[in-house]
Amino acid sequence: MKADQPAEVEAPAPAGDGPSVPVLAPAKLAAQLSVFARRVQQQSDLDGTLAGIVRAAVALIPGCQEGSISVVHGRRQIRSQAASSELPRVVDALQEQTGQGPCLDAVHTQQTVGVPDMAHEVRWPEFAARAAQAGAGSVLSFQLYVQGDTLGSLNLYGRHDGAFGEESEHVGLLFAAHAALAFAAARTQSGLTRSVATRQVIGQAQGILMERHQLTADQAVALLIRTSQHTNIKLRDLAEQLVFTGALSPVPPTSDGDAAGSGRQPHRLLRQAAGPDLPLGHQTEQGWPVPTRVRPAAADCTLSVLLSALFNTMSSTR
Secondary structure, three states: OOOOOOOOOOOOOOOOOOOOOOOOOHHHHHHHHHHHHHHHHOOOOHHHHHHHHHHHHHHHOOOOOEEEEEEEEOOOEEEEEOOOOHHHHHHHHHHHHHOOOHHHHHHHOOOEEEEOOHHHOOOOHHHHHHHHHHOOOEEEEEEEEEOOEEEEEEEEEEOOOOOOOHHHHHHHHHHHHHHHHHHHHHHHHHHHHHHHHHHHHHHHHHHHHHHHHOOOHHHHHHHHHHHHHHHOOOHHHHHHHHHHHOOOOOOOEOOOOOEOOOOOOHHHHHHHHHOOOOOOOOOOHHHOOOOOOOOHHHHHOOHHHHHHHHHHHHHHHO
16 A cells, blocks of 8 residues: 555444444554645645545544534624534534524634534524434534634534544544644735735736826826725725726716716816825815715715726826
């Protein structure tokens, strides 16, 4: 057998329907965890890494039949990802709906949370009753964390009560430590990839504006930023729209039925978005003030109107 191939794992039988949860020899477990670490490192993105973690957990942890990962977003919101089947999707959704359950406790307060018999669980009565009805017999959740950062939890499911034993918890703790490191590394790499992609698309949009309207680099970036603030659209989304379509969304109608900006002074619309650092001639033409903050009422001023105003302004001042 090659060194990077794991020894065969005996599939654990559900409690009551076969032999007890098998005990893995230390050498066999170490070999399997090593293979898992190498394989999950080969994943190209965060979603692939999480899916690989769940697949390996189902294969390696005694008693586990299904799995998922609860991911912490923004340190407050928790979402289920990489569910192996419909059962973990339903049970994870029940925890989000009721605000209670073993996976949430594992994320927030404890390293490991076990539910040996969901039908008789009393810690989370509303969740437990609905989870048992959905088909969950046992649950074992492990907190996924690295130094100074809780990433989420690894959630293991059995369809029968008593699916997990002491060996399940022992192997699960070792597995969760490897999984947390892989998760953290993949998340860091994903963030770097997104940052590079965002800079690229904003740079492309900047170049389009510079060429199309003879702006300097700073002027183009300033226009994109302030327009993003006014329209309440993310800067990257604005840039992608311009880069990938060559056009922008139609101007939304105002409350009086006119298109945003129609009948308004284009210099004022442009000045509200561009601010004082764009040298576009008369900054306070006809007494219009230069705003220091974005006004909510200006949210209907889209980039289409601003660019048109910019082009007209530059043409009139040449």
